[in-house]
Amino acid sequence: MPQDTWLDSKFEPYGSDNSGVAMSFGTEFLKHSLYQLSPIEDIELGLRLKRPGSLFVNDLSKRNNFSEEGYGSVRRAYIVCKEDKTIPEEHQQRMVDNYPANLVIEMEETDHMPMFSRPQLLSNHLLEIADKFA
Template identity: 65%
Template structure:
């Protein structure tokens, strides 16, 4: 039996209390460890959640029937876990962040937090979503991090763990945060087992096109069940 597991939001700690991507992914790691041995799940990771998927896939490959990367960063097994983020950062002009705030944190200032600006959320994340969803997002937004320094020091994800779990990728074609071109570069860099594309969809497909996204999830789940 398979079911969908989407990473939620943990409000118990602020980003300045979290120094590594593994720590950031701990709620999902704990849930995966609690599953019955005969249970398999369909994991869905959105945006930076693709790195959390990879961490969990590497540790619990036998418990996952398929992982779905939803307009998400998708690493490979040949390079450092930070590789796709390094490529993304080198292609992202500073002005494209539209005033997003970046601040160092941690005892050695090796961490870097990011706090999306109103303009970036409106024009870069939610540009095709309902204004009500944008307003709710603005109310709920909190600082986050890409953990690039930490990920650059992690060992590569393994072929025996991460690499052996089937992967599906859903491309959001009007995504301005992780543009279609970069999504397809990641797929070419590390081909997925299944590719889906969503037209006229911004970075928030669960809000922009929820029914179409749900249909894709169901189709993927049945295909890899």
């Protein structure tokens, strides 16, 4: 993502050798990129509960790639959040193209947090996935 996309989020080194990257989502980023279609009470709760997180770059670089026998044997579903400003629809499609899902569902009017912006619709889709893959 371009630097300006992160708005007021902060990235700082962490770890004994400062080789990790911690991120803290800023208030403007949460309001305008993660929760822009979510109810105000969920935005406020997110603001109160936010904590620094990791991009896990160092951890992931030390792991083996997923195998076809393990991860590749699991049926996958992907729910595209059409109004996600954090992971735009084009990038979500590239993710699906890179590692195809058995089922792709598109959700209109959903931001990055469909459990807040469209909880009933998300629940319906998760039940649909469970029924289809059971």
